[in-house]
Amino acid sequence: MKVAAVIPAFNEETNIVAVIREIHDVSKRSGIEITPVLINDCSTDKTAALAASLDCVLLDLPVNLGIGGAVQTGFIYAFEEKFDVAVQVDGDGQHPASLIPNLLIQMQQSESDVIIGSRFIEKGGFQSTFLRRTGIKWFSFLAGIFTGYRVKDSTSGFRMLNRKALAVVCTDYPDDYPEPEALLIYAKHKLIVTEFSVEMKERSGGVSSIGPFQAFYYMWKVTLGILFCFVRSKVTV
Amino acid sequence: MEKIQMIAIIVSLGFLGYIARLIYKGKLREEYAFIWIICTVLLITFAFWREGLVVMAKLFGVIEAPNLVFTGAIFMILVYLLHLSVTVSRLQESNKKLAQDIALMKEKMKHA
Numbered sequence A: 001m002k003v004a005a006v007i008p009a010f011n012e013e014t015n016i017v018a019v020i021r022e023i024h025d026v027s028k029r030s031g032i033e034i035t036p037v038l039i040n041d042c043s044t045d046k047t048a049a050l051a052a053s054l055d056c057v058l059l060d061l062p063v064n065l066g067i068g069g070a071v072q073t074g075f076i077y078a079f080e081e082k083f084d085v086a087v088q089v090d091g092d093g094q095h096p097a098s099l100i101p102n103l104l105i106q107m108q109q110s111e112s113d114v115i116i117g118s119r120f121i122e123k124g125g126f127q128s129t130f131l132r133r134t135g136i137k138w139f140s141f142l143a144g145i146f147t148g149y150r151v152k153d154s155t156s157g158f159r160m161l162n163r164k165a166l167a168v169v170c171t172d173y174p175d176d177y178p179e180p181e182a183l184l185i186y187a188k189h190k191l192i193v194t195e196f197s198v199e200m201k202e203r204s205g206g207v208s209s210i211g212p213f214q215a216f217y218y219m220w221k222v223t224l225g226i227l228f229c230f231v232r233s234k235v236t237v
Numbered sequence B: 001m002e003k004i005q006m007i008a009i010i011v012s013l014g015f016l017g018y019i020a021r022l023i024y025k026g027k028l029r030e031e032y033a034f035i036w037i038i039c040t041v042l043l044i045t046f047a048f049w050r051e052g053l054v055v056m057a058k059l060f061g062v063i064e065a066p067n068l069v070f071t072g073a074i075f076m077i078l079v080y081l082l083h084l085s086v087t088v089s090r091l092q093e094s095n096k097k098l099a100q101d102i103a104l105m106k107e108k109m110k111h112a
Helices: A016-030 A047-053 A066-080 A097-110 A130-147 A163-171 A179-188 A212-236 B003-024 B030-048 B052-060 B065-111
Strands: A002-009 A033-040 A057-060 A085-088 A114-118 A159-162 A193-197
Touching: A002 A016, A002 A066, A002 A097, A016 A033, A016 A047, A016 A097, A033 A047, A033 A066, A047 A057, A057 A066, A057 B065, A066 A085, A066 A163, A066 B065, A085 A097, A097 A114, A097 A159, A097 A193, A130 A179, A130 A212, A159 A163, A163 A179, A179 A193, A179 A212, B003 B030, B030 B052, B052 B065
Parallel strands: A002 A033, A002 A085, A033 A057, A114 A193
Antiparallel strands: A085 A159, A114 A159
């Protein structure tokens, strides 16, 4: 079983070393072969230099693509290099990489194509702000209508994909704020999606990509994105 | 021939010459050159044919002839802006693919 841990990173010099070390620790402890694949999204800090000194695959993007394009690069790598499974672990250290083996077991037991690590099933750990939770509920509701998936944490990027799902996202993945829209892409290709309860941490350093002013834009962009994604999937089928 | 007509003709011809130069030097793609040539030809036509504007306005039922110019011009600008937005979206998509391919190839080169 070959697992690729896809880590998108934009200016994450404070977190990246710890994230990659944790993945190596998990790999050693569980005996599962987990390869960290770091995608440097044209960082302006020392992320690339740090990553080059670490034991990981480094994909250096020549221009900044944003989270969607960066993650997709990792997925393409994982698919082409014949990994069985890819799991997205954000470069800010919020995602508990120690749970990768649990996600893997869940994926095999539930025979799912996609496992989503969710903060809101047992409501432990970092729960985000009220405003953000409301936004996430709205996206979950909207995506639920169009896909039938009952995903509570629709913006969670902590996701594990098998090869069937990888083949889909290699050619079709949204650009910015991709997580809620990706649900519609999964649904279009009839992938089986299961949520798995995890606890997330508050980011340990660096800055979030979504500031308060972007929140409003984010709401509209993703809402429209979901609607267009739905229309597109109906028209082409 | 009135002064303003002379100026309009000279400016329009100059504009046409400049566009021709851009095309000749390969700085303007043919698809855009086409649109610009049509615009210039229209400008020159109405510079020579002064009553043309009034005739056209009557034809479309526009009372004030200059309003026809504004309506027509703004509509054409909107269509052109939309076209540019589509072009930018397409470029962004190909830019993404190129960047991803370069990143993946750089990684492969390390092991070659």
